[in-house]
Amino acid sequence: NTVYISAEKNPIKQDDNIKQKTYLISRFPHTLWCSCRTFVFSLLTKGRPSPLHIVVSAVVFCSVNGFLQGHHMLHCTQYHSGWHRDTRFITGLLMFFTGMAINIHSDYILRNLRKPGEVSYKIPRGGMFELVSGANFFGEIVEWCGYAVACWSFPAFSFALFTICSIGPRAYHHHRYYLEKFKDYPKSRKAVIPFLL
Secondary structure, three states: OOOOOOOOOOHHHHHHHHHHHHHHHHHHHHHHHHHHHHHHHHHHOOOOOOOHHHHHHHHHHHHHHHHHHHHHHHHHOOOOOOHHHOHHHHHHHHHHHHHHHHHHHHHHHHHOOOOOOOOOOOOOOOHHHHOEOOHHHHHHHHHHHHHHHHHOOHHHHHHHHHHHHHHHHHHHHHHHHHHHHOOOOOOOOEOOOOOOO
8 A cells, every 4th residue: 555645734624624714704794793783783873772671682582593503503514615605605695795785774874864852753765765664674684584595504594584574574564654654655665575565
């Protein structure tokens, strides 16, 4: 038996490094979103303080969800070394960042609807609000569906489904409220999914 010695790095070690980078890249969108929501969004939001039970519920949900996403990503998911070039991964990241841009822009529009001291509701205009009443909700749904496609894991798809089920109805109720409150509300706008719902 002949043993060939190569000057190249250990291929197993190199493959592990690629997988590790893939895990980190896959984890980045979730971490980025959580950081923005925790630190940036909370500092920019003006308005009434949130009730304590809502804050506690959000902390519990985000902690459990973050643990499940991270645990599955680090200990259960087996990505192949070319996953970061896979169509699902690239499509998912594009969806995630598109949804995030829609979400951030929609939140910006909502934050700037009222002047300091104003408390009355106004019709949001611009961006995705021209198509749907819940543009910020639509952006978040696109984000998490993109994350699910990029990660291609059961916890990620579960989180996307939970997001749709929890904020979809909120968007519908906001839409109904706008239609009842404003006689001049654009009738062509849908609740949360452009042109459909």
